[in-house]
Amino acid sequence: MNIKDSIGLRIKTERERQQMSREVLCLDGAELTVRQLIRIEKGESLPSLDRLSYIAKRLGKSMTELLDQDNITIPDEYYEMKNRLIKFPTYRNPDRIKSKLTLIEEVYEKFFDILPEEELLTLDILENILSFTSWEESPKVEEIYEDLFEQVKKKRKFSTNDLLVIDYYFFHLYGRKQYDKKLFERIVKRVLNQEIWTDDVYNIVLFNDLMAIAALKIFHKSFSDFLTVIDKALAVIEKSQLYSYKPSVFVLKAKYELLHKENKKEAAENYDKAIMFASVLEDSVLEESIKAGKLADGL
Secondary structure: OOHHHHHHHHHHHHHHHOOOOHHHHHOOOOOOOHHHHHHHHOOOOEOOHHHHHHHHHHHOOOHHHHHOOOOOOOOHHHHHHHHHHHHOOOOOOHHHHHHHHHHHHHHHHHHHHHOEHHHHHHHHHHHHHHHOOOOOOOHHHHHHHHHHHHHHHOOOOOOHHHHHHHHHHHHHHOOOOOOOHHHHHHHHHHHHOOOOOOOHHHHHHHHHHHHHHHHHHHHOOOOOOHHHHHHHHHHHHHHHOOHHHHHHHHHHHHHHHHHOOOOHHHHHHHHHHHHHHHHHOOOHHHHHHHHHHHHHOOO
16 A cells, blocks of 8 residues: 555545545635545545645544554755745746756656645646646646635735645636726735745746736736836845846836837837846846847837
8 A cells, every 4th residue: 555545545545534524624625625625535635734734633633643653754855946946937948848847857757746725736837838738638637726726815924835826827818809807906905015035036926927917917908007017026036135036127128118108218228227227137048038028029
């Protein structure tokens, strides 16, 4: 019996011994949904330490009792590889995307059997965003995402994984004319209210969410709070000293000036700032990409 099966069986056995239904154990689903508990009990997914702590508390047991001799601590090497996936931008460059996808495959091979489902989901999110794909052919993964997104919608303070789930929600909105505008604006306000941490990985994911918001506002020609989003992104850059991300901000400001303000002079100046920063960073791929974008916008 593998670790997922053994932990799931212990939880199910204790829950049934206490004649506690899954609905009673999960309460409002903010910490654990019924579907998440079913997957854990069936040995389909491994609970995170936070989820196991919640289950143990609801059952009146210690985590040690539910774990027995099993260990669900995630190795530091996994977090190091995950951080590499998050930290280095691709700017949609095919070679950089390919390198990241190869790294994701390596992470899967090393850690698939010992990762809780929310960590596996974040890897799927990173892979799907890089590949510009979705989970239409994988209803189980979509179900896991839906459960996590429902929990994220109830939160006001987001973790790194929460921000990745939100990033995939934004990814789903690209190209869509019809969407829940109230939900979008509610999530935007909560993202804007997040504190900037000392953790670079968290700040990078927060920055990516802010850039996704700005890009969606441009796509939908809905510019309310646009400059507030840009100011927050710049604050993340300054506090974390993530200056390599600055060109992306200037590109979005250029599009704002062009499409909303109809000011070609300001738009061109922002493009030039982005090109200058890319040149200083000695990133020729990024520099050429920005120049192509400027040309495509007729500047």
